[in-house]
Amino acid sequence: MNTFGSLSALIFIPLVAGLVVAFLPARAAKAAKGLAFLAAGLCAGWVAWIGGRFDSAQAEMQFVEKWPWIPSIKVDYHLGLDGLGLVMIGLTALVVPFAMAVCRHETRRVPLMFALILWLEAGLFGAFTALDFFHWFLFWELSLVPAYFLIKFWGGEGRGPASFQFFVYAMAGSVSMLLAFLAVSVATGTFNFLEWAEKGRSGELASALSVRLAWFETFKTQEGLAQCVFWMALLGFAVKVPMFPFHSWLPSAYSEAPSGVTMILTGAMSKLGVYGLLRLILPVFPEQMREALDLLLWLAVATIVLSAFAALGQKDLKRTLAYSSVNHLGYCLLGVFAAMKVTETGGLWSAEKAAALNGVLLQMFNHGITASALFCFLGFLEQRSGGLRGLNEFGGLRAAAPVFCGLMGLSMFASLGLPGLNGFAGEFLIFKGAYALAWAPTAVATLGLLVTAIFLLGIMQKVFWGPLPERWTHWPDLTLGEKLLVTPATLLTLGLGVWPQAIVHWTHATVTQWVGWLRF
């Protein structure tokens, strides 16, 4: 059962490298950056190696490592990888070095900063591969602490309240989720995700909960109890994704964090929420989810539409893009929830469900790439303007910096879902599947697409076009280093746009298995 610890190694590389980097003296900034970058590169290489040995035709967990950890409460050290996990660690491995490169001009407390980034990466790798709740929760929370300090120390003016709000929101979500899953664990006697999923699929969970917990009488029916546990679990992920109305921590956290850190937050860390939905909510609480489905679908629609309108109303580019991130992850929510909508099992329905779920995974990856690229370009913009990032501060930059505007424009078009670029494929699949499964919410959600297009084009118009103000006439275009920096993201944007199969190839077996599970 146990394979060579290749996933453990993936987690320990950044963890140990972070420890080494943290203890470098402040003078050794260059060494710290170099070492951190090396470690992140090593992780990327390691993920590529794992990907090479990953059997994409197989839906079962691969690279499984399982050792007893706390035998008396049946906690295991349990790692494994399926298509979903692979795409997520791939995304993390890409986004982190990209973000580090954006942070390379940082001069203040460099070793600490890069150590925190490495620990954050370790936390993400751990959370994307763990298959035991105790083990997984360790990394879920571990990723929170470095993110907090990265905002708190290197953030902008409002970093104090922003980081506090970020942490306390996340903690509230985590505790609610912890309580819910402890109830599940008390009911099932295990912390193993896969066993939970079996219990959830077979519908035993609701009865097990009411038998093993003392508060049956409070809820009258066992369904009511299971429903309550489900909502408590969902809250943790709803805060992380975020889902309306639990999103209010996000704009200030994203806009106060330094650009490189925002890239990791939106590119990789926000995916933890959707990942949790797919790994822990969809398989474990299918019936409870179905019960609440209409509300959930409309919450997803509210997330999509309201965040798009909120983005339209922002004057600060970073806040606009922060809301745009909420909007894009809203599509993932829509896809996940829509996949639960229809209980019929016909081949056609299965195809639609598979389309929606494949679209969700694709959207997670693509949004990670596109959003981090956009925040990277915003970082360049801020660097050149001396910290200005108001929507109305600029104009006509296209004339002064054609390459910058061209590449940033490409990412924006990808973000608004232009066919041929990567953003399109995921959103198309989600809408294709979701429209068939739940037409009304999906139809309203298209409003979000429209508004996204409006505000992104608005940004282009106000920043790239129009007359060039006097003070920006010497606006420098991208340097060679910066061009190299954004090359991978640009290539992925173009490449995945025409060949989304590159991702779907890895996820299809996993998604097919989920769709099989959804029919009962």
Added chain:
Amino acid sequence: MLAWTLYSAFLGVLVLMFVPVPGARWARGVALASSLTGLGIALLEAVKFKPAGELITIQKWAWIPSLGIDFHLAYDGISLTLVLLTGIASVAGILFSWNVEKRPREFFAFYLALIGGVHGVFLSFDLFQLFVFYEIAIIPKYFLIAIWGSTNREFGAMKLALYSFVGSALVLAVMVAAYVLSGSQTFSLPELAKVGFSADFQRWAFPVSFVGFAILAGLWPFHTWAPTGHVAAPTAASMLLAGVVMKLGAYGALRVSMALFPQGLKIWHESIGWLAVAGIVLGALVALAQSDFKFVIGYSSVSHMGFVLLGLASMNIAGLVGAVLQMFSHGILAGLLFGVVGRMVYDRAHTRNLDELKQLNLGRELPFAAATFVLAGCASMGLPGFSGFVAELQVLMGAWKRFPWMAIAAGLGIVVGAAYTLRAMQRAFFAADAGVLAPGTTESAAPHDPWEPISCAEKLGAVSLLAISIAIGLYPAWMMIWIQSAFDGAFFAGLRKVVGW
């Protein structure tokens, strides 16, 4: 051999009292030697310990035969866990009071007497003897606070002593009644646990003795001695007070009240659960509003001890194991937090007011203290990877099975816990504008001369406490086996039978 933890402490007291050791260094040396001996023995026994559930008797001498009183030292997994905690806390406390210059011989003599009393309680299996040690522990606490304390020390010391005596009086009343009613002319705890008192007696004996003990564990609403006492005490004493003395109360409640009067527990457990939850939530909320750094930690102790009591009240194996593990974990972490606040910060900045600390840019000036507090704070707010999480996890699992609303309310307490820890951390260490990012070594505008660097003793103490918390957090299995074996043993047979797990 575990008895020597107790003897070495009292031997240290005798040496410090009667041998005229010259100067603070020697007094410190004697105290450290005595504590290290205790810790070493505890560690040795812990390594040799085979968790079988039986009581391991170390010594049993007839003491007052006519009354059936023995001097009976013994231990099981729970006692061993707490003796180990006491050993660790005593050594750490000395490392954090390296700078005591005022009447050092007496200071360390009282300190060791307190340690000895605590060891005695954890190892006593005769009720009378347990009570004697319980009282012995109160006296040195009073003097440590009244003589070496700071803010409002007479008040804090007196309040603590009075609360303790009221608790003791309640315990004494029940103890005598139990002795008479048992009809077996013995104070032996294992014997009394087998008696099976009448339900009518248990109905009042349990709450009276439980509250009597739990006053010392910070049971809400009898907790108010704790914050004032912690704040008034010198660093080492607050470390011991929060670290081990509060555990005495919880230990007594478990070992005496619950083991002897299980039916009483069954009647009263829900009320106790609610009081525990009140302590968790209200303690955390009050901590959120404090302006004195040490009061924040003081109220956080009340909140954390609430988890111990909630675990005890949940009456199932997960909750009970979690409660004992939380005693250990909180002992380590409270010691660490008081060490950082009392020794590293207060002894240097001479203020504990969070608003004044804001000006001092401590994150930059005392990076070691800041880093220690960050890690200790993470542990204290219950992040996984540290000992507090494993303990709270099990308490919550236990509470889920028994009273779900309390589990949810306790979860609320954890969230508020994160908020007050972050608030105190941001204000005390990371508030200044340039913050930790100010380049190079700064000439601080603060009115202090160059900050006294963090000494080796402090670093050693902080690092070892953190290491222990992380070790338990990542691999709690071995300690949980000790604790679980004790609950499976013959001593708790009565409790097991009545509450049924």
